[in-house]
Amino acid sequence: MQLTLHADYSLRALLYLTENPGRAVSTQEIADHYRISRHHLVRVLQSLHSHSFIRLSAGRKGGAQLARPAEQINLGRVVRCLEPGFRIVECFDPERNTCPIVARCPLKGILAEALAGFFAVLDTHTLADLIVLPERRRISDLFQIGDGSSGGRRLTKAE
Numbered sequence: 001m002q003l004t005l006h007a008d009y010s011l012r013a014l015l016y017l018t019e020n021p022g023r024a025v026s027t028q029e030i031a032d033h034y035r036i037s038r039h040h041l042v043r044v045l046q047s048l049h050s051h052s053f054i055r056l057s058a059g060r061k062g063g064a065q066l067a068r069p070a071e072q073i074n075l076g077r078v079v080r081c082l083e084p085g086f087r088i089v090e091c092f093d094p095e096r097n098t099c100p101i102v103a104r105c106p107l108k109g110i111l112a113e114a115l116a117g118f119f120a121v122l123d124t125h126t127l128a129d130l131i132v133l134p135e136r137r138r139i140s141d142l143f144q145i146g147d148g149s150s151g152g153r154r155l156t157k158a159e
Helices: 005-018 027-034 038-050 075-082 106-123 139-143
Strands: 054-057 063-066
Touching (some): 005 038, 005 054, 038 054, 075 106
């Protein structure tokens, strides 16, 4: 099971915006920090905006901001909105299913239960839960943001 890059980048962008409350963050800034395509990120931010997770403003001082407090943005809802066709096997999609044993297959029920468990865990968390790491360090320590600097240390693959 794997989230699409669209959902992955959406969660990353939301996390970055959570660490920058009250500030419009440019698409380029987020793309630079995560080393991801700005072009792809533009589409990601548009999706987040269309689902009312963020606000977008144009212009020189424009950018993206959370549309509501991080405590009010549930991770399960975010993933459901950005992965509307989330199916871990073909038989979860009745219109495209070609599996001949779907009517009696015991695996389908087990996989449905596993998927429900996945979302049940996400449903218990908000963006606010993500900004403090277990060691009591903040995520922003990894980015070196929030200290007034325009740039930040980029994450390495090991991080």
